[in-house]
């Protein structure tokens with residue numbers, strides 16, 4: 391199983407350690423694992439030039455930072471997005487990262503490979519906010535077309551992994567074991583969720599009727615999606 395992980399923090403605390411438990415549970419060999427830490431590996435904010443959407447993603451001024459992460463995601467069977475909760479949302483750096491993938495949204499140019507992928511979203515907080523942080527990440531994954539998304543949110547009552555009580559760590563280990571078994575069973579053989587298919591069909595209809603961004607329309611046409619071909 392090839393795995394790409396994007397951490398919305400450079401802090402190797404609870405979020406990082408929970409992802410490591412998943413990687414152990416999934417028996418991911420080192421050679422099949424790509425890990426990216428934000429902001430270290432993608433330190434830019436989207437500057438709003440809209441070149442990725444209107445001209446092509448290769449025109450993004452931050453392409454050099456984005457391309458290796460994009461390549462790893464495209465090759466992965468499992469895409470992991472992981473973020474601590476900062477003020478009830480994902481970290482700013484995770485949001486800045488996700489902003490750079492607007493061109494991949496279903497309304498624009500979703501990548502066919504996404505539809506058969508599995509994703510795992512992890513969020514930790516001291517007390518609360520996991521649900522909204524998880525939604526920040528699942529919203530992008532759904533609009534990228536990712537076929538199946540698992541989520542794991544945990545209030546750890548700590549600001550670092552060392553501060554997490556042993557009982558809580560044991561509970562987390564049990565949760566991770568259970569979820570890893572489910573991920574292992576299904577990956578590589580994914581049929582996209584109803585939500586992803588519905589989104590695809592809605593955008594397909596729109597592209598058939600309107601031509602609001604010519605390169606998107608051309609892309610959909612080239613994929614054969616405006617005819618009978620489907621990305622799953």
Ligand SMILES: Cc1cc2nc3c(=O)[nH]c(=O)nc-3n(C[C@H](O)[C@H](O)[C@H](O)COP(=O)(O)O)c2cc1C
Nearest residue numbers: 403404405474475476477478514515516517518549
């Ligand atoms: C700037 C900042 C904002 C935070 N906001 C929240 C919050 O809104 N709700 C919460 O429960 N914990 C909040 N926390 C605590 C972290 O979410 C929590 O400790 C998390 O597990 C840290 O993950 P890490 O160990 O992977 O860095 C915040 C921490 C920081 C540094």
